[in-house]
Amino acid sequence: MYKLYGMRDSGNCYKVRLLLNHLDLPCENIATDILQGETRTDEFLALNPNGKVPLLICPDGRPLAESNAILTYLAEGTDYLPEDSYEGALVFQWLFFEQYSHERFIATNRFWMHLERSAATHRAQIEANHGPGLAALGVMNDHLAERDFFVGDRYSIADIALYAYTHVADEGGYDLSVFPHVRRWIADVAQQPRHQLMSA
Numbered sequence: 001m002y003k004l005y006g007m008r009d010s011g012n013c014y015k016v017r018l019l020l021n022h023l024d025l026p027c028e029n030i031a032t033d034i035l036q037g038e039t040r041t042d043e044f045l046a047l048n049p050n051g052k053v054p055l056l057i058c059p060d061g062r063p064l065a066e067s068n069a070i071l072t073y074l075a076e077g078t079d080y081l082p083e084d085s086y087e088g089a090l091v092f093q094w095l096f097f098e099q100y101s102h103e104r105f106i107a108t109n110r111f112w113m114h115l116e117r118s119a120a121t122h123r124a125q126i127e128a129n130h131g132p133g134l135a136a137l138g139v140m141n142d143h144l145a146e147r148d149f150f151v152g153d154r155y156s157i158a159d160i161a162l163y164a165y166t167h168v169a170d171e172g173g174y175d176l177s178v179f180p181h182v183r184r185w186i187a188d189v190a191q192q193p194r195h196q197l198m199s200a
Contacts, residue, residue: 002027003057007034009115011107011164012067013054014198018160019074021196068095071157080157090151094158105133107165110172130173137179144181148188155192163189
């Protein structure tokens with residue numbers, strides 16, 4: 001059985017829980033609160049020296065960190081990662097986009113505004129992040145204008161990675177009403193078999 005150290009409201013942790021649920025893989029969820037310093041203990045750092053969640057412990061005991069690396073590992077050999085090498089590379093393209101152009105702005109603002117409740121302290125950073133976050137949502141919206149999902153018109157880990165923080169982007173101050181194709185895609189993702197809410 002897998003073990004997953006994670007925080008319920010973290011989009012990066014939600015990605016992994018969502019894929020595990022899609023794949024119907026048994027997993028023990030171990031609540032780990034970064035706000036309480038639970039990723040800075042000696043025990044946790046021995047498993048992940050970077051001190052972050054999610055952290056997946058494989059059935060053979062080996063640890064694996066970084067949400068998109070975990071998605072790739074779990075999705076290999078399944079319908080969630082295309083066998084075609086080019087389409088597989090496109091999935092990776094969107095995973096890299098999610099971490100570099102999307103998560104670092106949208107998720108960071110959400111963390112300060114919704115989880116840490118420190119918007120006043122980080123007002124300048126939040127304002128600086130807003131424009132790049134909107135730009136990322138615009139790229140997604142344009143891409144989805146003529147396709148159902150991000151790669152090959154089939155739901156994949158590219159969609160899972162981007163969905164995690166996009167569907168709660170309003171909690172970081174982003175108005176999704178101006179991105180109709182993103183909103184349609186969010187609704188489609190929520191209709192996938194074995195979909196799981198972030199709060200579940």
